[in-house]
Amino acid sequence: MLPFAQVLLDGLFTGSTYALIAAGLALILGVVKVVNLSHGAFFSLGAYIAYALSTKGVSNPAVAVLLACVIAFAFGVFLGKSFINPVRSHPFSVAVGTLGFAILFEQAAQMLWGPHPVSIGAGPPWAVVDGVVVRRWGAISLIASTVILLAIALFLHSRFGLPVKLIAEEEEIAESVGMDVEKIRYLTFGFASAAAAAAGVLLAPATSITPTMGRVPLILSLIVVIASGMENIAAIFLLAVGLGLLSNVSAYLFSPQWSYVSLLSVICLLLLLRPEGLSATMPGRDY
Amino acid sequence: MIFSPRSTTGALALGTGLLLLLPLAGLDHFLLDVLASGFLLAAYVGSWDIVGGVAGQICLGHALFFGTATYSCALLTSLAGWPFAAAAAAALLLSTTAAAVVGTFSGRLKGPFIALLTLALGELAHEVALGQTFFSPRGAYSWGGEGGIPVALPWGSPSPWASYYGALLFLFLSTWGMTRIARSKDGLIWTAISGSELTARASGVDVARHKRRAFLVAGLLAGAAGVGFAAHVGRATAADFSLELSFQAATFAAIGGRGTIVGPVLAALLLHALFQGAGIAPAARVLLYALALLLVLRFFPAGVAGTLRERVRERNMVPEGASR
Numbered sequence: 098m099l100p101f102a103q104v105l106l107d108g109l110f111t112g113s114t115y116a117l118i119a120a121g122l123a124l125i126l127g128v129v130k131v132v133n134l135s136h137g138a139f140f141s142l143g144a145y146i147a148y149a150l151s152t153k154g155v156s157n158p159a160v161a162v163l164l165a166c167v168i169a170f171a172f173g174v175f176l177g178k179s180f181i182n183p184v185r186s187h188p189f190s191v192a193v194g195t196l197g198f199a200i201l202f203e204q205a206a207q208m209l210w211g212p213h214p215v216s217i218g219a220g221p222p223w224a225v226v227d228g229v230v231v232r233r234w235g236a237i238s239l240i241a242s243t244v245i246l247l248a249i250a251l252f253l254h255s256r257f258g259l260p261v262k263l264i265a266e267e268e269e270i271a272e273s274v275g276m277d278v279e280k281i282r283y284l285t286f287g288f289a290s291a292a293a294a295a296a297g298v299l300l301a302p303a304t305s306i307t308p309t310m311g312r313v314p315l316i317l318s319l320i321v322v323i324a325s326g327m328e329n330i331a332a333i334f335l336l337a338v339g340l341g342l343l344s345n346v347s348a349y350l351f352s353p354q355w356s357y358v359s360l361l362s363v364i365c366l367l368l369l370l371r372p373e374g375l376s377a378t379m380p381g382r383d384y
Numbered sequence: 385m386i387f388s389p390r391s392t393t394g395a396l397a398l399g400t401g402l403l404l405l406l407p408l409a410g411l412d413h414f415l416l417d418v419l420a421s422g423f424l425l426a427a428y429v430g431s432w433d434i435v436g437g438v439a440g441q442i443c444l445g446h447a448l449f450f451g452t453a454t455y456s457c458a459l460l461t462s463l464a465g466w467p468f469a470a471a472a473a474a475a476l477l478l479s480t481t482a483a484a485v486v487g488t489f490s491g492r493l494k495g496p497f498i499a500l501l502t503l504a505l506g507e508l509a510h511e512v513a514l515g516q517t518f519f520s521p522r523g524a525y526s527w528g529g530e531g532g533i534p535v536a537l538p539w540g541s542p543s544p545w546a547s548y549y550g551a552l553l554f555l556f557l558s559t560w561g562m563t564r565i566a567r568s569k570d571g572l573i574w575t576a577i578s579g580s581e582l583t584a585r586a587s588g589v590d591v592a593r594h595k596r597r598a599f600l601v602a603g604l605l606a607g608a609a610g611v612g613f614a615a616h617v618g619r620a621t622a623a624d625f626s627l628e629l630s631f632q633a634a635t636f637a638a639i640g641g642r643g644t645i646v647g648p649v650l651a652a653l654l655l656h657a658l659f660q661g662a663g664i665a666p667a668a669r670v671l672l673y674a675l676a677l678l679l680v681l682r683f684f685p686a687g688v689a690g691t692l693r694e695r696v697r698e699r700n701m702v703p704e705g706a707s708r
Contacts, residue, residue, distance in 0.1 A: 132496040134503075180682055189642070190681045192442050192499040193634045197677045200631055204671035212667075312507070312627075319500060354515050361508045368501045369489055 110235030112341020119318035121289030127265040134195040137311025138202035143297020166291040173290025177283035206308040214305035238299035422656040423551035429652035431605035432633035437642035439598035440578025442499040445506025449603040451625035453610025458533035458620035483603020491592030510625035532621030
């Protein structure tokens with residue numbers, strides 16, 4: 098049973114970090130009101146930044162997280178302001194354009210760092226309890242992602258989070274009371290992208306880093322936001338941990354590739370069983 | 385007046401003449417091969433435009449139908465020992481069935497959710513194709529995975545001339561058929577659904593049934609392109625199911641003008657011939673396509689041809705109104 102306990106513990110660690118990505122996707126869906134298929138690319142961006150730093154001898158995760166957040170924030174603001182805002186009323190342009198951005202990043206990463214998987218040394222384990230290894234990256238990412246998620250929740254409940262919540266619910270009113278809706282939209286896009294990149298840095302030692310690695314957390318986050326909506330951060334966290342466990346267990350029982358297959362099957366089933374999906378939360382647009 | 389119907393016919397006739405003449409004008413085998421696969425890719429992109437452009441359903445898993453056909457050809461000829469013609473017929477049937485299933489499920493979904501479902505289904509097929517490796521019946525080398533499965537062709541490896549003219553003929557027939565379908569009664573209904581599902585339903589259109597039919601037609605044509613590709617390349621690989629291939633269909637369609645059939649076909653043919661003929665590596669090619677797509681979506685929301693046509697029309701309308 099010990100290897101299984103190990104798998105569950107690692108699943109908890111990765112799942113809690115996936116929650117960070119899912120929370121970002123939920124924020125984008127709630128505030129910008131688009132389904133962002135490029136979200137996984139920011140996760141890969143973070144992982145590659147961690148890799149590039151480790152080859153330069155910088156292995157401090159705090160430095161890597163900060164740098165990745167700043168870079169991803171810049172890209173996210175660019176994408177949100179210069180692409181998403183002008184086209185966001187066209188579902189085709191949003192879906193294909195954000196996918197196009199993800200593929201642009203995948204191909205660029207393949208040209209810069211090569212198509213083959215690269216990895217970072219995971220470092221010495223943090224502690225060993227009854228033969229179950231508590232990995233250093235795991236402890237760091239569990240703590241870091243919980244702290245960031247709590248900060249997001251606190252921000253949304255505070256006075257400063259009010260404009261964001263108002264735009265998510267009543268865009269016209271937010272506009273009529275003089276809020277700069279467009280600015281808040283692209284800033285949200287930037288922050289959510291930074292969160293995904295932070296998750297990429299945190300999980301970089303746990304996975305093999307490949308150009309297409311962002312597709313797994315993208316599908317996982319899509320499942321989370323379709324199933325749990327985007328109001329409740331606790332629900333997002335629990336669901337992401339559950340799916341992280343599912344993907345780790347299926348990788349352990351079959352082969353690593355199966356974690357992606359199981360997530361893809363879950364999203365297909367979810368869309369078939371709940372065809373109305375998020376339509377209740379999307380703006381009243383006739384597609 | 386670049387895009388008026390009459391001059392389009394003239395330009396198409398000129399293009400046809402040039403394409404028929406090219407092999408005789410001493411084009412080398414490499415370029416013949418590039419153009420032949422370009423014709424098949426263009427037909428595949430045209431089939432995307434039936435469901436994605438004319439019917440307006442954001443399909444991000446179109447490679448599913450293409451790959452189903454190539455894999456059926458490979459598995460049935462090499463593993464089951466069927467003759468190629470029978471395998472090709474079965475491949476068409478299977479890709480149409482896959483399209484019917486996807487179309488049925490998509491009937492209940494809307495906008496971005498169709499995109500998510502088709503994307504996930506395409507990726508599932510890709511992962512399965514990547515993961516399945518098995519020993520070939522003769523000898524102990526492995527098939528499947530990245531390397532793919534060979535297609536047993538009755539004529540061995542086809543001559544580049546036969547491939548070129550065969551693919552060209554297929555492209556002409558399928559493009560002609562697709563423009564006819566787009567202008568038929570069904571095509572008009574699909575255009576109405578693309579404009580507004582609610583309005584179409586209010587006018588008494590069975591939206592779910594028509595969505596399914598659009599998928600069916602598109603899947604059949606994508607399958608036909610897949611059969612042609614299997615016959616041309618002689619191998620089915622996991623790349624036939626890849627997200628990059630699905631993405632290329634939507635990209636070329638967006639660049640050429642969604643819903644115009646001829647626009648996406650020409651965009652696919654020109655860009656593919658240009659980039660592959662110039663010897664640009666696949667990764668760089670897809671990167672350039674993605675870049676072109678983002679620029680087009682940002683600055684030409686109705687596609688290059690579509691937006692230009694709108695502008696030409698606007699310009700022509702002003703003086704007429706002024707002279708009156």
